[in-house]
Amino acid sequence: xxxxxxxxxxxxxxxxxxxxxxxxxxxxxxxxxxxxxxxxxxxxxxxxxxxxxxxxxxxxxxxxxxxxxxxxxxxxxxxxxxxxxxxxxxxxxxxxxxxxxxxxxxxxxxxxxxxxxxxxxxxxxxxxxxxxxxxxxxxxxxxxxxxxxx
Amino acid sequence: xxxxxxxxxxxxxxxxxxxxxxxxxxxxxxxxxxxxxxxxxxxxxxxxxxxxxxxxxxxxxxxxxxxxxxxxxxxxxxxxxxxxxxxxxxxxxxxxxxxxxxxxxxxxxxxxxxxxxxxxxxxxxxxxxxxxxxxxxxxxxxxxxxxxxx
DNA sequence: TGTTGATCTAGACCCGACTCTAGGTTCTAC
DNA sequence: GTAGAACCTAGAGTCGGGTCTAGATCAACA
Numbered sequence: 001x002x003x004x005x006x007x008x009x010x011x012x013x014x015x016x017x018x019x020x021x022x023x024x025x026x027x028x029x030x031x032x033x034x035x036x037x038x039x040x041x042x043x044x045x046x047x048x049x050x051x052x053x054x055x056x057x058x059x060x061x062x063x064x065x066x067x068x069x070x071x072x073x074x075x076x077x078x079x080x081x082x083x084x085x086x087x088x089x090x091x092x093x094x095x096x097x098x099x100x101x102x103x104x105x106x107x108x109x110x111x112x113x114x115x116x117x118x119x120x121x122x123x124x125x126x127x128x129x130x131x132x133x134x135x136x137x138x139x140x141x142x143x144x145x146x147x148x149x150x
Numbered sequence: 151x152x153x154x155x156x157x158x159x160x161x162x163x164x165x166x167x168x169x170x171x172x173x174x175x176x177x178x179x180x181x182x183x184x185x186x187x188x189x190x191x192x193x194x195x196x197x198x199x200x201x202x203x204x205x206x207x208x209x210x211x212x213x214x215x216x217x218x219x220x221x222x223x224x225x226x227x228x229x230x231x232x233x234x235x236x237x238x239x240x241x242x243x244x245x246x247x248x249x250x251x252x253x254x255x256x257x258x259x260x261x262x263x264x265x266x267x268x269x270x271x272x273x274x275x276x277x278x279x280x281x282x283x284x285x286x287x288x289x290x291x292x293x294x295x296x297x298x299x300x
Numbered sequence: 301t302g303t304t305g306a307t308c309t310a311g312a313c314c315c316g317a318c319t320c321t322a323g324g325t326t327c328t329a330c
Numbered sequence: 331g332t333a334g335a336a337c338c339t340a341g342a343g344t345c346g347g348g349t350c351t352a353g354a355t356c357a358a359c360a
Contacts, residue, residue, distance in 0.1 A: 059254040084265040091258040098251050104209040108241040115234040150223050
């Protein structure tokens with residue numbers, strides 16, 4: 001019925017080591033139960049939380065903040081405002097990241113286009129003038145992209 | 151005419167320490183020039199590159215990859231295909247990040263809404279039944295959000 | 301029965317990306 | 331001519347987030 005740490009590792013994408021590390025760091029809502037032999041057993045709820053937890057992490061929430069959140073959860077009802085505040089802050093943070101990445105993406109696309117054009121021209125040069133391609137390319141670079149040599 | 155390291159730090163948002171560190175790590179296209187007294191001087195081109203560099207970093211390109219890229223630039227014309235490949239890979243990586251963040255954002259918004267509703271109901275409870283608000287809240291939590299206690 | 305493989309704990313180690321320190325030089329202003 | 335700010339180098343330290351190791355236990359199979 002319960003899941004072993006190995007199964008949870010496979011299904012969550014986290015390593016066995018990371019799961020034990022997360023537990024030490026207090027990132028589980030409920031203390032992880034053990035079999036009589038001391039081995040950890042997890043359930044589907046743990047997996048669901050780990051999925052969320054992984055999303056929070058990969059979207060830039062530090063473990064220490066995840067711990068704050070889970071501590072509020074552990075305290076039980078009554079602190080929903082604080083939890084909400086925490087979630088809203090992260091929501092905003094994620095929105096900011098998306099905007100910044102979109103900005104970066106625009107820059108990347110521009111640079112990719114510049115290089116594509118440059119290469120197209122470079123190869124055209126080679127076709128028209130196959131005897132000294134290096135010189136032709138150097139000329140192209142100098143004349144056409146002084147501010148975009150990087 | 152040239153910019154001191156302090157000015158560049160201010161204008162780039164990087165620390166003076168980080169600028170020296172970046173130089174050691176080989177992240178500048180051109181070797182940083184020095185005054186006769188050994189002090190670094192930068193120019194506007196350096197600032198432009200640092201702006202790009204900062205975007206690459208904050209969008210998840212490791213310094214070691216930025217170095218690879220700048221080494222290609224330093225080698226001069228002839229390796230545009232490699233540079234393009236590198237840029238395209240990062241473009242893809244940024245696109246992936248955006249998609250993942252949008253996914254996370256949807257989850258965050260859902261959770262925020264659930265908490266907002268929960269709190270609205272909790273406060274409604276208090277209004278209808280101000281004599282035992284904690285019990286009312288606990289009941290609400292148990293009955294309405296068993297799978298969303300986190 | 302003995303080996304293989306999964307698990308356990310405690311604690312050391314690693315990596316990326318800075319950040320800071322110590323000890324020294326140089327510039328600027330008073 | 332001296333204080334204070336800005337700079338220099340080499341190298342140590344920090345921090346987040348894991349990862350790995352050693353040495354032990356336990357289950358299951360041949």
